[in-house]
Amino acid sequence: MMKILVGLGTCGIAAGAEETYRKLSTHSQADGAGFQLGKTGCIGMCYREPLVEVRDDKGARFTYGAVSPDKVDRILEEHIKGGKPVDEWLVWSNDTVGSDKPYLDNQSRIVLRNCGTIDPESLEDYLAVEGYQALKRVLDNKDPEGLITQIIESGLRGRGGAGFLSGMKWRFARMAAGKRKYVICNADEGDPGAFMDRSVLESDPHSVLEGMAIAAYAIGNVSVGIIYVRAEYPKAIERLNIAIKQAEERGLLGDKIFGTDFEFHVKLKEGAGAFVCGEETALMQSVEGKRGMPKVRPPFPATKGLWDCPTNINNVETYANVPWIVLKGAGAFNSMGTENSKGSKVFAMAGKVKRGGLVEVPMGITIREIVFGICGGIKEDKKFKAVQMGGPSGGCIPAELQNTIIDYESINKTGAIMGSGGLVVMDETTCMVDVARFFLDFTQRESCGKCTFCRIGSKRMLEVLTRITEGKGRETDIDLLLDLAQRVKNTSLCGLGQTAPNPVLTTIKYFRSEYEAHISNKKCPAHSCNQLLTYSINDLCTGCLLCKRACKFDAISGEKKVKHVIDMSKCTKCGECFKVCNFHAVARD
Amino acid sequence: MDLHRKYDFKNHHFAGEEGRLIPLLQQAQAMDGYITRDRIHEIHKNSGIPLTHIYGVATFYSQFRFKPVGKYMIRVCHGTACHVSGAKDITEACQDHLAIPSGETTADRLFTLETVACLGCCSLAPVIMINNDTFGNLSPKDVKKIINRYKKEGPKEAAQ
Ligand SMILES: Cc1cc2nc3c(=O)[nH]c(=O)nc-3n(C[C@H](O)[C@H](O)[C@H](O)COP(=O)(O)O)c2cc1C
Ligand code: SF4
Ligand code: SF4
Ligand code: SF4
Ligand code: FES
Numbered sequence: 002m003m004k005i006l007v008g009l010g011t012c013g014i015a016a017g018a019e020e021t022y023r024k025l026s027t028h029s030q031a032d033g034a035g036f037q038l039g040k041t042g043c044i045g046m047c048y049r050e051p052l053v054e055v056r057d058d059k060g061a062r063f064t065y066g067a068v069s070p071d072k073v074d075r076i077l078e079e080h081i082k083g084g085k086p087v088d089e090w091l092v093w094s095n096d097t098v099g100s101d102k103p104y105l106d107n108q109s110r111i112v113l114r115n116c117g118t119i120d121p122e123s124l125e126d127y128l129a130v131e132g133y134q135a136l137k138r139v140l141d142n143k144d145p146e147g148l149i150t151q152i153i154e155s156g157l158r159g160r161g162g163a164g165f166l167s168g169m170k171w172r173f174a175r176m177a178a179g180k181r182k183y184v185i186c187n188a189d190e191g192d193p194g195a196f197m198d199r200s201v202l203e204s205d206p207h208s209v210l211e212g213m214a215i216a217a218y219a220i221g222n223v224s225v226g227i228i229y230v231r232a233e234y235p236k237a238i239e240r241l242n243i244a245i246k247q248a249e250e251r252g253l254l255g256d257k258i259f260g261t262d263f264e265f266h267v268k269l270k271e272g273a274g275a276f277v278c279g280e281e282t283a284l285m286q287s288v289e290g291k292r293g294m295p296k297v298r299p300p301f302p303a304t305k306g307l308w309d310c311p312t313n314i315n316n317v318e319t320y321a322n323v324p325w326i327v328l329k330g331a332g333a334f335n336s337m338g339t340e341n342s343k344g345s346k347v348f349a350m351a352g353k354v355k356r357g358g359l360v361e362v363p364m365g366i367t368i369r370e371i372v373f374g375i376c377g378g379i380k381e382d383k384k385f386k387a388v389q390m391g392g393p394s395g396g397c398i399p400a401e402l403q404n405t406i407i408d409y410e411s412i413n414k415t416g417a418i419m420g421s422g423g424l425v426v427m428d429e430t431t432c433m434v435d436v437a438r439f440f441l442d443f444t445q446r447e448s449c450g451k452c453t454f455c456r457i458g459s460k461r462m463l464e465v466l467t468r469i470t471e472g473k474g475r476e477t478d479i480d481l482l483l484d485l486a487q488r489v490k491n492t493s494l495c496g497l498g499q500t501a502p503n504p505v506l507t508t509i510k511y512f513r514s515e516y517e518a519h520i521s522n523k524k525c526p527a528h529s530c531n532q533l534l535t536y537s538i539n540d541l542c543t544g545c546l547l548c549k550r551a552c553k554f555d556a557i558s559g560e561k562k563v564k565h566v567i568d569m570s571k572c573t574k575c576g577e578c579f580k581v582c583n584f585h586a587v588a589r590d
Numbered sequence: 591m592d593l594h595r596k597y598d599f600k601n602h603h604f605a606g607e608e609g610r611l612i613p614l615l616q617q618a619q620a621m622d623g624y625i626t627r628d629r630i631h632e633i634h635k636n637s638g639i640p641l642t643h644i645y646g647v648a649t650f651y652s653q654f655r656f657k658p659v660g661k662y663m664i665r666v667c668h669g670t671a672c673h674v675s676g677a678k679d680i681t682e683a684c685q686d687h688l689a690i691p692s693g694e695t696t697a698d699r700l701f702t703l704e705t706v707a708c709l710g711c712c713s714l715a716p717v718i719m720i721n722n723d724t725f726g727n728l729s730p731k732d733v734k735k736i737i738n739r740y741k742k743e744g745p746k747e748a749a750q
Binding site (some may be wrong): 011012014015016047048050190191192193194195196199231232233234235270271272273274275276287288289290291292293349350351352353357358389392423425427431436439440443449 | 609610611612613615616646647650651652653654668669670671673674675706707708709710711712713714715717722723724725726727
């Protein structure tokens with residue numbers, strides 16, 4: 002029988018996938034419906050949600066994009082009954098048809114191996130794709146040391162930002178003295194513009210649980226694991242809770258796992274809205290019920306972490322890689338990638354890119370291949386300007402450096418960082434000074450306040466950036482920013498402060514002329530900073546009165562069918578007239 | 591209601607009273623909509639955690655509110671992707687339409703407007719969330735329509 006799967010991740014639901022699912026379910030219950038209906042997580046083509054996949058008995062798979070409920074009937078009629086796919090709506094297939102084939106075909110999926118193919122709420126589905134087999138193998142082998150060696154050999158590095166060798170971290174935690182140890186999964190995903198961890202948790206929660214259990218076994222003396230997850234991700238929390246319960250009922254988590262003496266319980270802990278709690282020591286403070294303020298390292302969590310016990314903390318994506326490595330071997334993983342960056346990396350593609358969504362690529366691929374080859378280039382074919390990587394800790398890599406390869410060291414050289422995988426694409430309409438201001442605004446608000454320069458220095462930097470975008474910048478401001486940036490970097494305790502200046506430093510490095518245009522000419526080359534724009538009405542004006550009515554400040558005068566005029570002394574540059582005019586008669590410069 | 595007794599300690603591993611503080615505050619907020627003075631005192635009495643510590647923790651995390659909120663919580667995303675895709679216009683449209691600044695609640699206690707950093711649907715930017723429902727690919731006009739639907743029809747229908 003044919004199978005129809007609907008992608009029900011947060012993106013899909015936001016785009017209306019639940020309605021599509023409901024419509025399909027009214028048909029699937031009818032006699033002779035000819036198909037079975039199922040749910041799945043994030044298929045990854047977020048830009049084409051709601052996504053619906055049709056699978057036939059012979060293994061052919063067809064993905065339809067933007068399936069609103071009104072498209073359901075035709076798909077059922079022509080494809081399910083008639084056996085002929087509706088080509089014009091196909092975005093992907095494992096056959097030759099589909100408009101957006103390069104998007105999925107050019108990816109290499111390890112972490113996302115099950116995302117969008119299995120039902121995240123079904124343990125059976127996970128078991129059918131070798132689920133918990135890696136854990137079973139590890140328990141059968143009874144060789145935690147060998148397991149750690151395997152993870153080290155695979156070259157897996159932490160996907161949460163810093164890129165430390167995961168196996169080494171496990172070894173430190175194993176060697177640390179202590180009768181009680183913990184493993185933690187960092188699912189705080191605070192970087193604004195990133196959603197990889199959310200998608201993995203929503204689409205394949207068991208793979209993360211399995212990875213944690215394997216880590217727990219490798220380290221030893223661990224009976225409790227904690228997942229610290231953002232409260233803003235209700236769907237991920239819901240599915241994790243279901244998955245934990247299912248695994249416990251089957252003896253795959255809890256006491257006596259697979260009938261052995263190995264015991265491992267997983268608890269969820271919801272975050273409470275503080276970005277700094279993604280930092281490992283702050284996260285542990287938060288789990289302990291305190292204000293989430295980072296602590297001095299050393300001691301590192303591996304020797305003294307949660308409740309002063311040795312603790313291993315890894316990112317969601319790091320854990321999701323683990324079962325795959327155990328099953329396929331370290332060699333399969335480290336044959337992919339570059340010399341020092343092995344395996345694949347998931348990126349959350351967003352911003353001004355045609356196809357935004359989740360992509361997983363082998364390390365070593367270039368930024369250009371991701372932006373153009375996979376994601377189809379820039380929206381409305383505007384000019385590609387930069388990518389922002391690493392969020393508030395990262396930086397902007399300009400279009401000239403688009404041949405930079407994805408690898409921890411190469412990205413670091415540009416001044417950005419690999420980060421957790423947020424990749425925001427910017428075009429010619431994005432103002433780089435505004436981007437720097439945006440991130441500083443974020444970090445200075447999220448600073449925990451412990452270090453003076455992070456707390457106050459970042460505020461001063463924000464003030465300087467704000468005045469530049471408002472046309473009040475001073476000639477000395479760039480030097481002032483550079484000076485402050487160095488001081489904030491040098492005197493901050495944790496990664497938040499140490500990296501907060503990166504967005505400013507990289508934009509000054511690559512887009513200095515844009516800063517200078519703001520400061521010296523009082524112009525925003527991207528036409529984005531409102532205060533620096535001037536509005537005027539040109540000869541295309543038909544005198545339709547629309548802008549005059551729209552202007553809340555009485556700055557526009559004119560009669561019907563006569564060209565209107567803007568009174569600059571009253572104009573607040575709110576941009577309303579520009580938005581409403583249907584005749585391109587309002588000019589903005 | 592005895593919040594402390596209602597709280598399921600057995601299934602919570604977090605050792606010590608203090609480890610339970612944040613889940614307790616979260617539960618208090620889920621019950622009352624915000625953190626009331628009475629609840630803070632209740633937690634203090636039952637757990638023995640010093641009041642200063644409870645206030646210190648509650649004020650550190652942006653999730654906790656100390657003012658009542660409206661029936662519908664509108665969160666406008668101002669994450670990176672939404673920022674470059676016009677989140678500012680979305681917030682302005684909400685502010686205009688509800689006639690309140692961000693962070694405030696309408697007089698009829700129906701809507702509270704907030705800005706947040708990244709809701710995790712960046713590829714649908716700009717995005718807003720009303721209670722637990724997410725809306726993406728919005729224009730300022732769409733936002734007004736959605737708000738009107740909530741006003742008229744209540745959450746179930748409006749979220750469709
Ligand atoms: C301000 C700040 C925020 C962070 N946020 C996160 C986060 O949201 N998710 C994450 O996995 N790591 C985050 N980290 C990194 C963690 O401190 C830690 O390095 C990571 O969880 C280790 O896991 P990994 O080795 O698997 O990467 C953050 C670090 C800093 C300084
Ligand atoms: S660098 Fe900033 S966030 Fe980190 S501990 Fe210091 S003040 Fe807190
Ligand atoms: S809206 Fe455009 S065309 Fe109409 S009066 Fe204004 S400038 Fe002229
Ligand atoms: S920019 Fe705003 S204030 Fe200025 S003329 Fe246009 S509508 Fe009026
Ligand atoms: S930036 Fe708005 S959802 Fe991520």
